[in-house]
Amino acid sequence: MDAHSTSLPVAMERRIVEASVANALPHFAPLAIFPLVACAAIYGGWWIAVPLVFYALADRFDRIFGLEERNMDPATTSESQLFLYKLSLxxxxxxxxxxxxxxxxxxxxADHLALWEVWCVAVILTMxxxxxxxxxxxxxxxxxxxxxxxxxxxLASVSYPHYATEHVYIHHPWVCTPRDPGSSPKGLSFWRYLPAEVANNVLGAWRFERRRLTRRQLPVWHHSNAFWRYAVQLIFWYGIILWMGGPWAALxxxxLCGNVVFSMKISNYVQHxxxxxxxxxxxxxxxxxPRHAWSAAYKFTNWLYYNMQRHADHHTSNRRYPLLQHHGEGASPQLPGSYIQMNGLALFPKRWFxxxxxxxxxxxxQFYPDVKDWSAYDSRAFAARPDAFDAIAEIHAAAPRIAGWINRNPALLDMLREREFTDLELPEGFLPDPESEAIARCGLARLYWxxxxxxxxxxxxxxxxxxxxxxxxxxxxxxWSNGKVFQIAMHTMRGSLSIGEAATALSRLTEASIVSALSAVEEDFADRGVPxxxxxxxVVVQxxxxxxxxxxxxxxxxxxxxxxxxxxxxxKLCGRFRKALRALTRNNLLLSHQSFARGGAGEIQPLDAFAEQLRNPDSGLDPLALSRAxxxxxxxxxxxxxxxxGELREALGTRSAREMLLAELRERGERAVEPGLRGLQSIxxxxxxxxxxxxAALFLRLAPNGDAAAPPEGNAERTFRTAGDRGLITEDAAERLVAAAALWRKLRGALRLVADDGFEAESAPAGARATIAGICGVDDxxxxxALIEETASRAAAGIETLAPNLGPRR
Structure with missing residues (x-):
């Protein structure tokens, strides 16, 4: 397939270049550098500048010689006609x-060059x-x-012989997929790309050799392992260097090798x-x-680097370099400059992007008009778990917050394979109609969680x-908690759990995690022999x-x-509790680390001081927070x-708490309803x-005949229904407030599960908007x-009826 391959596309047949001596001679240009390097090493001085100028003029020569978009025809060019081209190489x-x-x-x-000349020769050799x-x-x-x-x-002369294995057996089969670390996803800078690419080159080549030998039922140290050859080649080169100059020369x-590898990695980054x-x-x-590599047609750069800019055709044909075809913008994306220019640009991420x-x-x-959302393909989750693409694409389309979770921690996707999750996600088609299937899934998820x-x-x-x-x-x-949170979020996103059910399960997860951490701290504290x-x-949670x-x-x-x-x-014990909980919130999907780490989080108080604070009307404690503690x-x-x-219940029963609530409700009643939905803060x-x-719900709980004994877990909807049944508010007001409480609870949960920070309704992805609407029980x-604006107005009107109907608590 080297010299003979399929014929050229019809559009290229009229732009043929023949294999000839005249056309082969420009590809001998790279050889001109060797006598220049030899002179620089022998004479030093101004001779050192000559090789540097040779490379510095490459960009100018590209402008002088222009573009070369003509191609040889692989079908009519024989192997013998390529001899001069191969000879140059x-x-x-x-x-x-x-x-x-x-x-x-x-x-x-030889010891005839000054130190600065030695370093300049090293730079030239790097180039x-x-x-x-x-x-x-x-x-x-x-x-x-x-x-x-x-x-x-x-390749061993620059300490990188394993590239021969990694490039042929990993890069080529998996180019432009997450399985190829050399194909950078969109948005990844070169500086973030470099470390993982270098590490994966070595590890990937070794894993390939190990798998190859295992398939042949041979031990990994068998003599056919290519790494034995690579080791011998490296020993040869490092032996020469040590013999010539000792350890400093090896350093x-x-x-020098690191710089050469660095420049090669820039090219790899640019190409795909x-x-x-x-x-x-x-x-x-x-x-x-051809669409899977960037192309350029600058003539001198292709002469200097053996048609490197025709990389797109290399991946589809593996022809010898003179037969590589240039693919125009109709088949391959075109770089705005030569590879040399783009390599320099890639060092500056902002300008590159x-x-x-x-x-x-x-x-x-142009090439994928049917693909509207590329976020899944560009994600870190896809790079780490390519087999989970369907789930990744589903998450990216519907829930930006959950997408952020799996991109920061792709291992979460493994939770979708756990029986705890798969047993609840019944396969499609197991019941006669989709509606029955959805009901069954909801029932199973609700029962379990x-x-x-x-x-x-x-x-x-x-x-x-x-x-x-x-x-x-x-x-x-x-x-443990993060895995469960992710599973619950997926069930909710897919409609198998309601927001209320998810909130119940998530609250239990939090309490179980806190109790587990604090119990361990208590055991450690006791184990130290402290009386x-x-x-x-x-431990009070609010x-x-x-x-x-x-x-x-x-x-x-x-x-x-x-x-x-x-x-x-x-x-001291409480200090250890606080330290453990601060650690628990770090990288926690359910608990915010930033908010806990700030200021007075985890306050430590003696009971007497706590009780005094609760009884003091000027302490500034929020009655609502007390009711949910x-x-x-x-x-x-x-x-x-x-x-x-007992102190918490007594503090809520004071007249000052009710008066504070009523004053705030009256003050807020003077404000206008805000239209639309911007984010969690607005609702x-x-x-x-x-x-x-x-x-309003707390005010009614504390009112005469109210449900003051209700536990903190009691939701506002139940409070409003109870108030309506007992005549504390009209049935119409109760209905309005129940509807508002239900909608706000769903909407708050939907935004916390689906929307990422800084959510803006106008710019939110269509899939995320649809998911939020579905969780809230509306079509779009x-x-x-519109429902939010209407509900807020009705709720505000219902709240205005509270004060006239409520007398003083006896």
Whole structure:
């Protein structure tokens, strides 16, 4: 297939270039550098500038010579006609080792160059060495064994012989897919691309050799392992360097090789940046086509680097370099400059993205008009878990927040293969109609997450995880919790769980994680031989976590209340509790680390001070926060937790708490309803919004004949229904407030699960808007926006009826 292949496309048949001496001679231009390098190494001084000028003029020569878009016809060009072209390449492969060793001898052994001249010679060798990968790359693709071994030897001269394995057996089969680390996704800068690419080259080549030998039932250290050859070649080169100049010369050689590899990686980055092969309906990647590499047609650069800019055709044909075809913009994306220019641009990510990303978007629109959303193909999750593409694409289309989770931690996708999840996601077609299937899935998910997986069962699962100290317990609780949160989010996104059911399960997850971490801290503390105090500690949680309405990103509003002596013992214990919980919130999908790490989170108080703060009307404590506070765990004397709960109930029963709520409701009633939906903050603070509804519900609980004894988990909807039944508000007002409470609860949960930070309705993806609307029970997002405005107005009107109907509490 080297010299004979399929005929040229019809559009190219009229633009033929013949294989001739005149056309082959320009490809001898790269050989001119070797006498220049030799002179620079012998004479030093101004001779050093000549090779540098040679490369510096390449860009100017590109402008002088222009473009070359003509092609040889592989079908009519015989192998014998390519002899001069191949001779140029072979001569370069022979002259490089000789010139390389000679220049190093002059610089390291002859001792006639100044230090600055030695460094300049090293820089020149680095620049020439860039072509090692181009020539070596060409040779390792050939069928003749001697050419492949010569290519490996050249690559070993820059300490990178394993490239011969990685490039041929990994890069080529998987180019422009996540399985090829050399194909950069869109948005990844060169500086982030480089470390993973270098590491994966070595590891990927080794894994390939290991798999190859395993298939042949041979040990990994068998003599046919290519790494034995690579080791011998490297020993040869490093042996020469050590013989000539000792350890310092070897260090210089390592730096030189690193610079050559660095320049090669820039080219790799440029050649396939952002280009992706899409998955076919059969689940396989589409065949490689010219559209999967960037092309350029600058004549002098192609002479200097053996048609490197025709890389698109190399991936589809593997022809010898003179037969590589230039593909125009109708078949391959075109770079705005030569490879040399683009390699320099890639070092500056902002300029690179600004220049190339618009061209990439045009390429995608041109070649893949049916693919509207490329976020899944560009994601880190797809790079790490290509087999999970369907789930990744589903998540990216419907839930940006969940997409952020899997891109930061692709291992979460493995939770979709756990039986705990798959047993609830019944396959399509197992019932006669989709509606029945959906009902069955909902029933299974609801039964498991709200009944079978109770708080006690969650605590038992965490207790079954073997840990040796509190640090391991915190890590285990976080990992366990994150997996469960992801599963619950997926069920909710797919409509198998309602927001209320998800909130119940998530709240239990939080409490189980907290209890597991704190219990481990208590055991560690006791294991140190610290004498036990005479009292105990109560851990109080406030907010949605306490009221059973937890959603991802919640603030861990917690405080530690102790009673007993010695006080220093309890303060030290509570300090360890706080440290453990701060660690628990780090990289936690459910709990916000930033909010917990700020300021007074995790306040430690003696019970007397806590009670005094609750009784003081000027303490600034929010009645709503107090109504949603409860003890989730206690250490030592159980009476401490009971006394703390009693103090919370007593504080809510004061007249000042009711008056504060009523004053705030009246003040907010003077504001206008905000139209539309901007984000979570707007539905919380708008008149008739979530905050008003929560305060109205609490006001009614504290009213005469209200449901003051309701637990913190009691939701606002139940409170409004109870108030309507008892005549505290009219049936119409109760209906309005119940509808508002239900909508705000769904909407808050939908935004916390689906929308990422900084959510803007106008710019949100269509899939995310549809998911939010579906969770809220409406057909489309526009209808949801209208419903929000209407519901807020009706809720505000219902709240205005509260004060006249409520007398003083006796």
């Amino acid at each position: 072979w001569l370069w492969a022979v002259l490089w080792p000789a010139t390389f060793v000679f220049a190093l001898w002059q610089a390291l052994v 020439v060495g860039q072509t090692v990968f181009i020539v070596g790359h060409e040779l390792v693709h050939r069928r003749a064994l001697w050419e492949r071994r010569l290519g490996e030897f050249l 210089v050689f390592v730096v 940046y952002g280009l992706r092969r899409v998955l076919t309906p059969a689940g396989r990647f589409e065949p490689v086509k 600004k220049t190339i990303d618009p061209l990439l978007d045009l390429q995608r629109a 709200t009944h079978e997986l109770s708080l006690a069962e969650m605590k038992a699962q965490l207790a079954d995880i073997h840990v040796q100290d509190a640090g391991e317990a915190v890590d285990a609780a976080r990992e 036990r105090g005479s009292g105990g500690v109560a 907010g949605p976590l306490a009221s059973g309405e937890a959603m991802p990103g919640e603030t861990l509003d917690i405080r530690f209340v102790y009673d007993g002596t010695p006080a220093r013992h309890y303060r 409860r003890c989730v765990w206690g250490s030592g004397d159980e009476n401490v937790a009971e006394r703390v709960s 919380t603070t708008m008149r008739g919004g979530l905050r008003d509804i929560e305060r 997002f526009d209808a949801l926006a």
